[in-house]
Amino acid sequence: MSNVPSVWPRRLGIAVILSGAAWLAFSALRGEPDPGPRFTTATLDRGDLALTVAATGTLSALVTVEIGSQVSGRIASLHADYNSEVKQGDLIARIDPSLFEAAVQRARANLAVAEANVERAEIQLAEAERLERRITELTQRKLVSQSELDTAKAQVATTRADLRSSKASVQQTRASLVEAEANLRFTNIVSPTDGIVISRAVNVGQTVAASLQAPVLFTLAQDLRDMQVVAAISEADIGQLKEGQSVSFTVDAFPDQPFEGTLRQIRNAANVLQNVVTFDAVIDVDNPELQLRPGMTANVSILVAEKRDAVRIPNAALRFRPPDSTPPARKPGSGVIWTLSPGGAPEARQVSIGLSDGQYTEWRDDDAAPGLSVLIGRSDDAEADGPSRRFRMF
Numbered sequence: 244m245s246n247v248p249s250v251w252p253r254r255l256g257i258a259v260i261l262s263g264a265a266w267l268a269f270s271a272l273r274g275e276p277d278p279g280p281r282f283t284t285a286t287l288d289r290g291d292l293a294l295t296v297a298a299t300g301t302l303s304a305l306v307t308v309e310i311g312s313q314v315s316g317r318i319a320s321l322h323a324d325y326n327s328e329v330k331q332g333d334l335i336a337r338i339d340p341s342l343f344e345a346a347v348q349r350a351r352a353n354l355a356v357a358e359a360n361v362e363r364a365e366i367q368l369a370e371a372e373r374l375e376r377r378i379t380e381l382t383q384r385k386l387v388s389q390s391e392l393d394t395a396k397a398q399v400a401t402t403r404a405d406l407r408s409s410k411a412s413v414q415q416t417r418a419s420l421v422e423a424e425a426n427l428r429f430t431n432i433v434s435p436t437d438g439i440v441i442s443r444a445v446n447v448g449q450t451v452a453a454s455l456q457a458p459v460l461f462t463l464a465q466d467l468r469d470m471q472v473v474a475a476i477s478e479a480d481i482g483q484l485k486e487g488q489s490v491s492f493t494v495d496a497f498p499d500q501p502f503e504g505t506l507r508q509i510r511n512a513a514n515v516l517q518n519v520v521t522f523d524a525v526i527d528v529d530n531p532e533l534q535l536r537p538g539m540t541a542n543v544s545i546l547v548a549e550k551r552d553a554v555r556i557p558n559a560a561l562r563f564r565p566p567d568s569t570p571p572a573r574k575p576g577s578g579v580i581w582t583l584s585p586g587g588a589p590e591a592r593q594v595s596i597g598l599s600d601g602q603y604t605e606w607r608d609d610d611a612a613p614g615l616s617v618l619i620g621r622s623d624d625a626e627a628d629g630p631s632r633r634f635r636m637f
Contacts, residue, residue, distance in 0.1 A: 280566065282583070283620040285557050289613050292598045292605055293549040296483060298524070300474030302494070302539040304464035305527075308436060311457030313429045314338060317450045323461065325443055329434040336432040336445070336460055343427040350420035357413040364406035371399040438463040441537055470528045470535055472504060474543045475514065475521040483547045484509055490526045492541040497534065504528040506545060548598055554611035555603035556580060556596070559619040565589040566621075578604070581618040589618060 316338040323335035375395040381387040442462035445451060451458045472492060476484065490504040508525040526543065528535065561578040564570060570579045570591050578596045581589045597605035 281622045282618045283622045284616045285560060285619045287613050287615045287617060288555055289552050290555050291551045292553050292555065292600050292603060294547045294598055294600055296476065296480040296545045296547055298474040298476050298543045300472040300541045300543050302470055302472055302535055302541055303537050304467055305469050305471055306465035308463045309459045310432065310461040310463055311459050312338060312432060312451050312453050313457055314426050315451060315453045316430065318445050318447050321447055323440050325440055327440045329438060329440065331434055331436050333434045334431055335434055338430040340427055340430040343430055346423040347427050350416065350423040354416040354420050357409065357416045360409040361413055364402065364409040368402040368406050371402045375399050432460060434463065436465055438465040439467060464537060467533055468530050470530045472526040472528055472541045472543060474524045474526060476524045478520040481522050484524060484545060489546045490543060492543040494539045494541055496539065502528060550598045550605050554606040554613050556606050557619055558602060558604055560617040561604060563619050582616065
């Protein structure tokens with residue numbers, strides 16, 4: 244009695260299988276026709292096609308200037324801040340000038356000393372030359388020895404050398420004065436161009452050190468009404484681009500507002516990141532209302548080609564192939580679509596194709612027929628697989 248419950252499910256499964264087989268045999272004996280496969284169709288229409296290249300880029304000003312300091316010191320005052328509009332030559336910051344003023348005074352004093360040394364050397368040279376002439380006259384009269392004349396000539400040569408050294412010292416101290424005065428002027432940080440401040444890196448009281456390189460105090464955008472997008476283009480798409488093509492893009496701040504631009508430059512330098520090669524494309528953008536800001540991410544779409552009012556074939560129709568069918572040999576620039584004959588059998592038709600936007604492809608033949616129904620798939624695929632899966636369950 245303990246084996247009875249386990250026998251019933253097995254018997255029930257066998258009974259179901261036998262019933263199914265009997266039903267199939269009975270249907271075959273009755274001569275019911277096989278309905279054949281059923282297909283999903285789509286109707287061809289007319290519309291516009293556009294081939295685009297998608298990329299991501301970053302907005303920036305056409306000209307961005309980093310303003311630094313050529314001298315070290317403490318920031319005494321700031322005269323510009325974020326978003327300040329400045330003109331060329333405007334004072335935007337000032338470094339404490341006290342040390343540099345002292346350096347100028349010291350250089351001026353050194354120059355005065357050097358000039359006095361020149362005057363002293365000139366007097367000494369005149370005295371040495373006068374002494375040389377006197378000793379020369381006495382030597383000719385045999386009143387002094389030749390050695391005294393030689394000493395006098397040596398003294399003249401020495402004082403002449405001292406004079407040249409003093410004059411060189413004057414030039415050196417004068418250069419030091421020019422340098423000190425220039426450093427004093429550099430304590431006034433002025434704008435090198437018209438623009439708007441987009442970054443400030445210092446505060447009043449902060450010390451900047453310019454010993455190794457000029458520290459950046461401000462970043463200035465020359466004109467935010469004219470901007471650019473630098474977009475990374477895949478090497479697979481770069482061959483489709485050329486200067487002057489139209490570009491549209493969106494930014495996250497205005498997702499529903501498209502902006503327009505023009506492709507200005509494709510840079511030759513390649514960028515390699517994780518074995519992916521891209522090239523920078525520079526896109527000019529007008530920003531009259533100052534909606535766009537430097538650093539925004541731009542989702543770029545570059546128009547490569549377009550076709551208006553074309554007869555469009557769904558790409559699914561070009562990919563579809565009925566079961567147990569042999570399509571005709573394809574020619575370059577052609578594709579194959581399938582239609583249903585009056586008897587319901589699939590018929591192949593070779594068509595000339597053109598531009599594709601990834602979803603639709605242009606039908607270029609003169610007899611291209613909008614309104615034609617084409618096959619894009621089988622509607623009975625799921626039903627055909629269903630019984631076999633159900634029978635395998637037992």
